[in-house]
Amino acid sequence: MLRTVVTRxxxxxxxxxxxxxxxxxIANTVPGDPVLAQLGDIAASNPATVAxxxxxxxxxxxxxxxxLIFLRGLxxxxxxxxxASQRPVLEDIAQYAPAxxxxxxxAFVLALGIGIPLGIAAAVWRDSWVDAxxxxxxxxxxxxxxxxxxxxxxxxxxxxxxxxxxxxxxxxIAFPPDEVTGLFLIDTLLAGDWDGxxxxxxxxxxxxxxxxxxxxxxxxxxxRAAMLExxxxxxxxxSRAKGMRERYTILRHVLPNALIxxxxxxxxxxxxxxxxxxxTETVFSWPGLGRYTFRSAAALDFPAIMGITLVVSVTYLxxxxxxxxxxxxxxxxxxx
Amino acid sequence: xxxxxxxxxxxxxxxxxxxxxGLAGIGAGIVLAWVLVxxxxxxxxPYPPDFVDVTNRLKPPSALHWLxxxxxxxxxxxxxxxxxxxxxxxxxxxxxxxxxxxxxxxxVGAYARGFVDAALMRLTDLVLCFPPIxxxxxxxxxxxxxxxxxxxAMLVVWWPKFARLARALALVQxxxxxxxxxxxxxxxxxxxxxxxxxxxxxxxxxxxxTLDIGNAIITFAGLSFLGLGVVPPTAEWGxxxxxxxxxxxxxxxxxxxxLAILSIxxxxxxxGDGVRDWLDPKARSR
Numbered sequence: 018m019l020r021t022v023v024t025r026x027x028x029x030x031x032x033x034x035x036x037x038x039x040x041x042x043i044a045n046t047v048p049g050d051p052v053l054a055q056l057g058d059i060a061a062s063n064p065a066t067v068a069x070x071x072x073x074x075x076x077x078x079x080x081x082x083x084x085l086i087f088l089r090g091l092x093x094x095x096x097x098x099x100x101a102s103q104r105p106v107l108e109d110i111a112q113y114a115p116a117x118x119x120x121x122x123x124a125f126v127l128a129l130g131i132g133i134p135l136g137i138a139a140a141v142w143r144d145s146w147v148d149a150x151x152x153x154x155x156x157x158x159x160x161x162x163x164x165x166x167x168x169x170x171x172x173x174x175x176x177x178x179x180x181x182x183x184x185x186x187x188x189x190i191a192f193p194p195d196e197v198t199g200l201f202l203i204d205t206l207l208a209g210d211w212d213g214x215x216x217x218x219x220x221x222x223x224x225x226x227x228x229x230x231x232x233x234x235x236x237x238x239x240x241r242a243a244m245l246e247x248x249x250x251x252x253x254x255x256s257r258a259k260g261m262r263e264r265y266t267i268l269r270h271v272l273p274n275a276l277i278x279x280x281x282x283x284x285x286x287x288x289x290x291x292x293x294x295x296x297t298e299t300v301f302s303w304p305g306l307g308r309y310t311f312r313s314a315a316a317l318d319f320p321a322i323m324g325i326t327l328v329v330s331v332t333y334l335x336x337x338x339x340x341x342x343x344x345x346x347x348x349x350x351x352x353x
Numbered sequence: 354x355x356x357x358x359x360x361x362x363x364x365x366x367x368x369x370x371x372x373x374x375g376l377a378g379i380g381a382g383i384v385l386a387w388v389l390v391x392x393x394x395x396x397x398x399p400y401p402p403d404f405v406d407v408t409n410r411l412k413p414p415s416a417l418h419w420l421x422x423x424x425x426x427x428x429x430x431x432x433x434x435x436x437x438x439x440x441x442x443x444x445x446x447x448x449x450x451x452x453x454x455x456x457x458x459x460x461v462g463a464y465a466r467g468f469v470d471a472a473l474m475r476l477t478d479l480v481l482c483f484p485p486i487x488x489x490x491x492x493x494x495x496x497x498x499x500x501x502x503x504x505x506a507m508l509v510v511w512w513p514k515f516a517r518l519a520r521a522l523a524l525v526q527x528x529x530x531x532x533x534x535x536x537x538x539x540x541x542x543x544x545x546x547x548x549x550x551x552x553x554x555x556x557x558x559x560x561x562x563t564l565d566i567g568n569a570i571i572t573f574a575g576l577s578f579l580g581l582g583v584v585p586p587t588a589e590w591g592x593x594x595x596x597x598x599x600x601x602x603x604x605x606x607x608x609x610x611x612l613a614i615l616s617i618x619x620x621x622x623x624x625g626d627g628v629r630d631w632l633d634p635k636a637r638s639r
Contacts, residue, residue: 032482039479043492160618162571164578165594165611172608176601292484296575300598310487311579314494322491330482 022342029334034091036330040323041084087323096324101316106324109309114328115199116186117298117305121290123225128232128290129283133276135233136240140248140275141267151237158234167227167300174223182219184302191216224301228294232286239282243275250274277347284340288333377627383620391437398431402588411603421605423596425586429605432588433613439500439589440617444570447507451569452562454508455515460546460554462516463523474520477513485510489572493581503582507572518561522554529553556632564625567618574614590614 071077075086090097096106132155139151174181186201187193194204194213202221205213247253248271256266295307302308306325313321390397399419406426414421420429462473480488492506526532527550535545574591576582583589590610597606 032479035479036482039483040488040491043495156619156622157615160567160571160615160622162574162578162591162594162611162614162618164575164591164598165607165614168594168598168607169611172601172604289484292487295486295490296578299579311490314487314490315580317495325487326483326491329484329487333482333484 022338025338025341029331029338032334033327033331034088037087037091037323037327038084040319040326041087045080045083087320091327096327097320099313099318099321099324101313101318101321106321109321110306110324110328112199113304113306113309116303117291117294117307119200119202120221120224120228120297120303120305121287121294123221124229124232124290125283125287127225127229128236128286131229132233132236133240133279136237136279137244137267137272137275139237139241140244143245148241151241155234155237158230158232158237161230163227163231163296164300166230167224167297170223170227171300181223182216184300186217186220186303187213188216188220224297224303227301228290228297232290235282235286236279240275240279243278244271247271247274273347277344280343280347281340284336284343288336291332292329374627376623377630380620380623380625380627383616384624387437387441387617387620390434391441394434394438398428398434400428400431402432402435403427403586404431411600411606413603414605420609421603423593423606424600427586429593429609432593433590433609435588436590436593436610436613437617439583439587440570440574440614443500443504443507443573444566444621447504447511447569447573448562448566451508451511452515452558452565455512455517456519456551456558458512459516459519459521460523460550463520463527464542464546464550470520473516477516480510480513481517483510486572486575489576490579490581493576498581498584500583500587503573503576506576507569511569514565515558515561518557519554522557523550526550526554560625560629560632563621563628567621567625570614570618570621 068077075083078086087097094107096110098104099106099109102109135151135154139148142148170181171184175183182188191213194201194208194210197204197207201217202214205211205217248267253266253270256270257263261269291306294303294305295311297303298305298307299311306329309321310325312318313325404427406422409418409422409426410424412418412422412426418428418430420433423429423432458473458477462470488510489506492509493503496502496506523546532545532549535549573582574589574594577589577591578595580592580595583592585592590613593610594607594614597603597608597610600606
């Protein structure tokens with residue numbers, strides 16, 4: 018077991034570094050030029066300014082040397098300096114990550130909390146109106162463009178009915194809580210600031226629903242299919258034949274087996290929520306990693322993009338590893 | 354199904370047909386309708402899509418402008434019709450090219466085995482370990498805006514899932530007797546792959562392709578929404594939502610393009626579900 022974990026971790030580390038190499042190569046083979054994206058037109062027309070600027074960021078060095086410098090920094094826990102914000106990339110990421118983690122976690126809880134019960138109900142009352150409703154909910158969730166759903170929710174609940182707060186993490190005139198974790202829900206509680214907690218929670222409602230929409234659909238469908246698969250197994254027939262109550266059979270025999278594929282999907286879904294918050298964050302002016310990624314990409318700020326890639330792909334790989342390990346805990350057959 | 358559940362009452366032929374083909378039929382209908390709209394957009398649209406009329410800015414839906422006008426006084430209905438062209442083109446070409454390349458990589462790997470297989474699969478894993486949207490964003494930004502560039506950026510992240518699936522499918526076929534027979538007959542590998550393995554393994558690939566087009570349409574519209582897709586003033590649904598996203602009072606500007614995306618993606622998803630049911634009778638009972 019331990020050996021598997023170590024091998025997988027080493028493999029993950031190698032993959033993550035290779036991933037930065039890919040981004041680095043893309044960054045240097047495509048036509049876009051960060052110099053032009055950063056300097057204004059006037060400054061960019063002056064060759065001396067451009068040369069000086071290139072030298073400052075090390076863009077005049079040979080490619081392999083640039084990458085070696087990046088790797089050397091990486092070994093010391095330094096992801097380089099963002100060209101756009103002029104700050105260390107790691108600092109930027111640390112600043113923006115909590116907002117995304119908070120949003121994605123709430124969305125994830127929402128997706129599991131709605132998706133799993135809905136999927137179970139759809140399977141137990143198959144072909145009933147519950148099943149039909151679950152199917153419609155999941156298909157619409159999967160088929161809605163996130164950026165549009167975000168607009169519609171804001172237009173209805175903020176613009177129209179005025180029962181939800183507008184974009185952002187807090188009321189514009191509110192002070193953010195003293196930073197402990199960066200997660201406003203926790204920080205406001207630690208500070209004993211109930212109004213702040215309420216404000217932060219209210220601001221999370223719409224964006225987390227929007228972000229969760231597609232995942233709710235996926236979880237519902239997977240749960241339903243896994244439940245039906247498990248309900249056709251012999252041990253279920255045995256349980257029923259023994260005269261066990263249907264409720265007991267479903268909860269004790271069907272559900273634990275059906276949840277195995279849901280765990281796999283859930284892990285991936287969480288990683289995707291963290292990475293996929295770009296659209297939601299843009300519409301809700303959410304100061305998270307998604308918006309940072311987008312801004313870095315638009316500015317061709319490749320040190321920042323490489324840093325994000327590294328952090329996100331490491332998260333991806335770790336989540337995958339955790340999923341595989343939890344498999345072994347949930348399913349004794351895998352453990353042997 | 355387990356025997357303890359009472360058999361369903363015998364259904365009429367019509368109900369059975371509806372159950373089996375209903376959703377797929379609706380999906381096919383929606384997709385076909387949008388294809389026709391895309392093809393005949395110049396004849397169907399009451400105005401040219403880029404016709405600017407600043408005296409008629411942000412007019413609500415009316416008999417003259419069925420879906421109202423946008424901030425430049427352009428007719429939203431005409432732009433919506435023309436937008437179908439870009440979305441269909443982008444969705445279908447990304448998935449078709451991505452599937453073709455991914456299938457080639459996966460099948461060659463499965464057939465060749467050994468070093469080639471290992472190298473191809475490591476490459477696939479490498480791309481898969483990126484969150485697709487982030488990589489596509491970076492590439493699209495670097496290539497510069499434009500429909501073709503955005504499609505290329507999406508292709509880079511799109512093929513690996515097809516490579517994985519194709520490899521798995523080809524590995525199953527590889528051990529079948531008919532492939533052994535073909536090898537014994539001395540057929541060339543390209544012919545064995547193309548004429549024997551691919552046709553037998555194609556079913557699940559077709560399902561993934563159909564279900565994936567909707568996905569690709571949403572992703573393309575999303576990149577476009579962020580300003581990394583089409584060059585203005587091209588009429589494209591994602592860009593149209595972006596143009597209307599600050600206009601809550603003039604809700605029609607952003608609402609209808611979004612509904613268009615939703616409907617076409619639903620269409621492809623219905624169709625994909627239906628195709629899966631036909632090709633995999635086991636899934637039908639689920």
